[in-house]
Amino acid sequence: MKMKITIAGLVIALLLSAAPSIRVLASGDGFNDTVKIIEQFYHVKHQSIPLLARAGMKAARTAARIKGGEYKRLAEAGSVRVAFFEDQNFNSRGQIAAFKRSMQTTLEGEWSPLVQTLAPKDEEQTYIYIRDAGSKFHVLVVTIERHEATVVQATLAPDVLAQLMKDPSDMGKALTEDATINDH
Amino acid sequence: MKTLFQTILRFAPVLLLLLAGGVMTARAQGPKLQMDQLDLLANKASETVDVKLDERLMATTARFFPSKDDADIKEVLKGIKGIYVKSFTFEKEGEYSQLEVDSVLSQLRGSTWSKVVSVKSKGGDNVQVYLNMVGDQITGLAVLSMEPKEFTVVNIVGPIDLQKLSKLEGQFGVPDLGIEADKTKKK
Numbered sequence: 001m002k003m004k005i006t007i008a009g010l011v012i013a014l015l016l017s018a019a020p021s022i023r024v025l026a027s028g029d030g031f032n033d034t035v036k037i038i039e040q041f042y043h044v045k046h047q048s049i050p051l052l053a054r055a056g057m058k059a060a061r062t063a064a065r066i067k068g069g070e071y072k073r074l075a076e077a078g079s080v081r082v083a084f085f086e087d088q089n090f091n092s093r094g095q096i097a098a099f100k101r102s103m104q105t106t107l108e109g110e111w112s113p114l115v116q117t118l119a120p121k122d123e124e125q126t127y128i129y130i131r132d133a134g135s136k137f138h139v140l141v142v143t144i145e146r147h148e149a150t151v152v153q154a155t156l157a158p159d160v161l162a163q164l165m166k167d168p169s170d171m172g173k174a175l176t177e178d179a180t181i182n183d184h
Numbered sequence: 185m186k187t188l189f190q191t192i193l194r195f196a197p198v199l200l201l202l203l204a205g206g207v208m209t210a211r212a213q214g215p216k217l218q219m220d221q222l223d224l225l226a227n228k229a230s231e232t233v234d235v236k237l238d239e240r241l242m243a244t245t246a247r248f249f250p251s252k253d254d255a256d257i258k259e260v261l262k263g264i265k266g267i268y269v270k271s272f273t274f275e276k277e278g279e280y281s282q283l284e285v286d287s288v289l290s291q292l293r294g295s296t297w298s299k300v301v302s303v304k305s306k307g308g309d310n311v312q313v314y315l316n317m318v319g320d321q322i323t324g325l326a327v328l329s330m331e332p333k334e335f336t337v338v339n340i341v342g343p344i345d346l347q348k349l350s351k352l353e354g355q356f357g358v359p360d361l362g363i364e365a366d367k368t369k370k371k
Contacts, residue, residue: 097226112241115357116234118226121275130241137244158244166257168235168357 030129030140031153033106035083038142038149041099044088046151085149096120103127103142111140115168122146126172130161137161141172150176215296215316215324217339219270221287225335228279229272235357237267239341260351264342269357271336280335285328288337292326301346308332311361313346325349329361336361 035046096118111129118125127142141152152175164171226232242264292314301313309331316324325344329336352358
């Protein structure tokens with residue numbers, strides 16, 4: 001009887017730990033930790049972006065579009081960080097919830113999750129995390145699609161964040177587009 | 185022995201969810217619901233939306249709606265300590281079970297929660313609204329929307345009523361639930 005209980009306990013313990021989960025030793029830098037989680041879970045490699053220095057300038061433009069010019073700056077120039085994964089295969093192998101859990105485990109504490117959208121069939125995911133940065137906020141946006149992914153960290157003034165929060169699902173799209181799309 | 189293994193394996197997920205439900209019930213004495221146990225549905229859902237606007241974020245940003253257009257929303261958000269939404273859309277019917285629904289409903293059986301609205305349609309839609317009351321004060325609200333291919337839970341912590349909820353629909357991650365404050369019947 002005791003043997004049976006022990007085996008049952010082992011099986012349950014195994015079941016609890018069976019869900020694949022990538023754990024990155026959190027460095028306290030949410031941006032780098034997130035890039036590492038993506039690389040480990042999907043076996044992909046991020047690319048350096050030569051336009052990184054320019055990204056901050058680009059990110060300043062969304063505000064005017066969002067509120068008819070009322071908000072001059074979406075992000076402070078130079079405070080945007082971007083990592084890009086291009087032409088790679090993002091297949092979560094039916095374990096998209098495990099990836100979400102890994103993100104949560106790594107970022108919890110310092111970062112607060114704001115919005116997470118998942119569409120496993122299309123391998124599309126968006127994560128938006130927020131962190132206090134004195135009088136401003138750091139916003140971390142992760143978008144993953146079947147063949148590309150982007151990680152953007154930007155600094156937002158509270159009034160801009162408040163406006164973006166009205167439509168949190170659109171927030172990630174607005175931030176990512178401005179940090180990455182070259183419209184020249 | 186093989187039978188024992190098979191039985192355990194077959195029922196382990198159910199047992200775990202029941203166990204989690206029990207823990208949730210014990211924890212959910214306040215207006216904030218535990219909803220993380222629903223996350224596993226993301227593997228089956230064709231689309232999942234998870235919104236968390238916590239107390240700190242609400243308090244910080246609520247001050248920053250300066251325009252006249254925002255006066256209404258500023259009033260609605262006054263005192264709100266959190267907005268939490270989980271919504272799962274499925275391709276086929278029957279992809280979420282009563283077990284998942286019960287893991288939330290069990291938390292609403294506490295003495296501070298009462299069901300104020302229940303709407304069922306012929307098409308199988310079922311919307312239930314619960315209020316958390318401490319004395320005469322509303323301290324929270326929960327909406328469960330159960331459709332054949334969609335399961336949504338909205339939990340708002342703070343002084344919120346149905347009229348305020350209808351103003352939040354479509355904003356701050358709160359989906360359009362089709363709740364009309366003056367037309368709903370109390371049950």
